[in-house]
Amino acid sequence: MISFRSFKIVVAINAAIAVLGLSSASADEALVAVATNFSNTAKLLKEDFERRSEHRITLATGSTGVLYSQITQGAPYDLFLAADESRPKLLEQSDIARAGSSFTYAIGRLTFWSTNQRDLEFDTDGYLQLGEYRSIAIANPKLAPYGLAAIEFLNAIGAQDVVDNQIVTAENVGQAYALVATKNADGGFVARSQIAKTEPHSEQRVWNIPSDMHTPIRQNAVLLKRAHSNSAAMAFFEYLKSAESQQIIFSQGYEVE
């Protein structure tokens, strides 16, 4: 039981801290939902942000579709860094996110990645080459924009056979990456950011899909309404728009506006 005297002391100390601008009350925590393809980059942003601020960020990753449905069911996220622009807009429309807060924090690049030793000669003949693969991993196009972009690309090059017979569907790009990394799939469509850091390797082939061969993967962030009084969420949301964060995002294989 705190006596009235010690209570007064605590109040006085708190007031002093507040005046000095060191108040612990101003250091907030935010829970940020992050699309899987962006998770490594988000970790770097979190580190950079926490060096500059006393706020703390916790990241939760999943496929955009999964995170979206969690949010519509009241999941306690403050920010949503999606892999598309439609779901953040939907959250604005359904009044779960703050209207007008959605913005593009990164533009994703789709990459075909293979550990198969076969030489990759992609271009207009890409379809024939892909036909030699047993299995090609993509993220579930219903849930993950990179999966949808992969399907669009395959349709654009007329590889309907590949779509029908060789596609294996992963839960998200992280799992698609794992299926290729463990050689269970011969190749897969992943985010360029996922392999930006992998060492060049004689056994692996990487091909960045021309960005005009699928709908641009505009990744939007949105501020969720429950974060209205969370200064950590506000600060991190503003930080995402800063030149510093955009530089980090660019360095990880994304394009920025």
Add this chain to the structure above:
Amino acid sequence: MPDLTPLWLSLALAGSTTLVLLLVGTPIAWWLAGTKSKIKPVIEAFTALPLVLPPTVLGFYFLILLGPAAPIGAFWVSITGNTLTFSFVGLVMASVIYSLPFMIQPVQNAFERTGRKSLEAAATLHASPLDAFFSVALPAARRGYVVAAVLTFAHTLGEFGIVLMVGGNIPGKTRVLSIAIYEHVETLNYGDAHFLSAGLLVFSFFALLFTYTFMRGHYRHAS
């Protein structure tokens, strides 16, 4: 009315797994029931592992073991041209491990209850060990087998995590019931999710109800 292909696929997977486990589980359960070996607890612990390990652990190891870089996976690729992962056969193999304890434990208990005495009696009547097994031990353990088969079947129907990791969600091949439900929920297709979920719920309840009723009858019968 949702697409029912995942339902048939799940039933085929559960049925195949149960059949394989009846064959694979019997000698293991038989050995465990009769042995006085020091390594018995080791084998018992090993076969019970799937009860406690998260499906992600099993799924991760299966991804590696069934993959073309591992001997089993490479062998499969050399004879079929396809990988074991993303295939129905691969799912059966994973399910056999996943449901192993549900087969072993009831059958082992049944063998242990039968005891050695009736087998020794059979031996004094000049029955060969194999004959004694088939004409004495196996019939005596039939209730254990029924319970084991129902539990194995139902448990395999409920498999999710491993299939999610090694299945590849291929319609008609690896998109089983639980995966289809998951996808329906995540794409906000709640009507279909309800339909399939309620069906599985009702089936699972009756499978367990049958098992418990049956076991109660068994113990009353035994005592």
